[in-house]
Amino acid sequence: MNETANAGAPQQKDHGVLYLGIDLGTSRTSVAASNGVRETLASHVAYPKDVVARKLLKKEVLFGEEALEHRLSCNFYSPLASGHIKWGDGNGAGNAEAEANIKATADLVREICRRARPRKDELLYAVVGVPAQASIRNKEAIINAARETLDSVMLCSEPFAVAYGLDWLDDVLVIDIGAGTTDLCRMHGTMPEEADQVTLAAAGNSVDQVLADLIRKKYPEAQFSMQMVKKFKERYSSVLDTMEPAVVEMPVNGKPTKFDITKEVRDACRSIVPPIVEGLGRLIATFDPEFQHKLRNRVLLAGGGSMIDGLDTEIEKFMAEKLGGGTVLRIEEPLYGGSNGALKIAHDMPDDFWEKLK
Numbered sequence: 001m002n003e004t005a006n007a008g009a010p011q012q013k014d015h016g017v018l019y020l021g022i023d024l025g026t027s028r029t030s031v032a033a034s035n036g037v038r039e040t041l042a043s044h045v046a047y048p049k050d051v052v053a054r055k056l057l058k059k060e061v062l063f064g065e066e067a068l069e070h071r072l073s074c075n076f077y078s079p080l081a082s083g084h085i086k087w088g089d090g091n092g093a094g095n096a097e098a099e100a101n102i103k104a105t106a107d108l109v110r111e112i113c114r115r116a117r118p119r120k121d122e123l124l125y126a127v128v129g130v131p132a133q134a135s136i137r138n139k140e141a142i143i144n145a146a147r148e149t150l151d152s153v154m155l156c157s158e159p160f161a162v163a164y165g166l167d168w169l170d171d172v173l174v175i176d177i178g179a180g181t182t183d184l185c186r187m188h189g190t191m192p193e194e195a196d197q198v199t200l201a202a203a204g205n206s207v208d209q210v211l212a213d214l215i216r217k218k219y220p221e222a223q224f225s226m227q228m229v230k231k232f233k234e235r236y237s238s239v240l241d242t243m244e245p246a247v248v249e250m251p252v253n254g255k256p257t258k259f260d261i262t263k264e265v266r267d268a269c270r271s272i273v274p275p276i277v278e279g280l281g282r283l284i285a286t287f288d289p290e291f292q293h294k295l296r297n298r299v300l301l302a303g304g305g306s307m308i309d310g311l312d313t314e315i316e317k318f319m320a321e322k323l324g325g326g327t328v329l330r331i332e333e334p335l336y337g338g339s340n341g342a343l344k345i346a347h348d349m350p351d352d353f354w355e356k357l358k
């Protein structure tokens with residue numbers, strides 16, 4: 001992030017305030033802070049179930065991979081797992097399940113802020129990027145949960161944060177491939193509205209599911225868990241004919257055995273391309289005809305799923321076939337694209353704006 005991007009902001013702006021860009025993702029929560037710290041954490045929260053578990057784990061609350069690991073002895077939450085918070089009426093009033101997810105979200109925000117290592121006397125001003133659906137459905141509830149830790153908070157949709165981070169605000173299409181959802185967002189200068197967003201189920205988890213089905217079909221004797229399948233994918237993910245051979249180990253009747261899953265990985269990764277291009281087509285077709293060409297040629301690929309090797313070129317190939325052409329650019333840091341952009345928004349907001357949000 002470039003400090004000169006704040007040209008015009010008064011010098012003393014940073015005094016006493018730590019600015020945070022937080023990406024509250026369905027599977028990962030990341031922070032980029034104005035003190036240079038960057039941290040990322042799986043979006044899981046776990047509370048030990050009883051005295052024994054609490055004694056064993058020596059903690060009141062666990063986060064990230066550690067929470068996942070000990071989920072059996074805990075009450076376990078992934079509060080944003082479905083792309084929006086699992087809160088009863090959308091804003092969390094009422095039932096116990098909803099209340100618990102709100103608490104988990106508040107604790108997750110507190111933990112990611114703690115990891116940004118603020119000084120004790122610093123005020124925390126944050127821009128929080130959330131999945132497009134959550135930004136529409138759970139806005140108030142997320143802000144309230146975040147306020148427990150933050151002095152001032154503003155929400156934006158994740159794809160908007162990603163584009164802002166690159167200064168690509170004008171006529172851009174963002175493809176953000178997360179775990180639970182792929183969010184497509186059309187940007188044209190102003191904040192995107194509902195009509196500018198498309199949410200697809202074709203995303204990281206669906207690739208895992210397709211891969212698991214293909215492996216089961218080809219090697220019915222192999223034993224595996226979804227966690228293993230996800231690891232295989234993340235290690236070998238590619239849509240290229242020339243991809244490196246994916247040879248993995250899975251037990252057969254308890255005995256570790258090697259299997260070649262190259263074709264299965266490639267086919268699973270390719271499965272998300274047609275729905276993504278179909279979604280892009282919808283957003284392009286409903287845009288001002290004069291600018292459709294520009295939009296088609298400014299497509300940004302972001303999110304963890306964008307690390308699939310060759311995906312940008314594969315989407316271009318499909319766009320050429322189905323939409324008459326297109327250019328796709330992959331962002332350099334998929335893990336921090338959202339939080340870097342959110343931090344940049346935080347920096348660019350004038351002081352009196354933050355004061356109003358307090």
Ligand SMILES: Nc1ncnc2c1ncn2[C@@H]1O[C@H](COP(=O)(O)OP(=O)(O)O)[C@@H](O)[C@H]1O
Binds near residue numbers: 303305
């Ligand atoms: N190298 C990789 N290749 C393909 N997919 C990956 C890779 N690394 C992570 N992913 C996938 O990216 C998804 C998470 O993306 P992320 O942007 O962090 O999610 P979210 O916004 O949902 O929190 C997961 O499905 C994960 O398996």
Ligand SMILES: [Mg+2]
Binds near residue numbers: 177
């Ligand atoms: Mg995300």
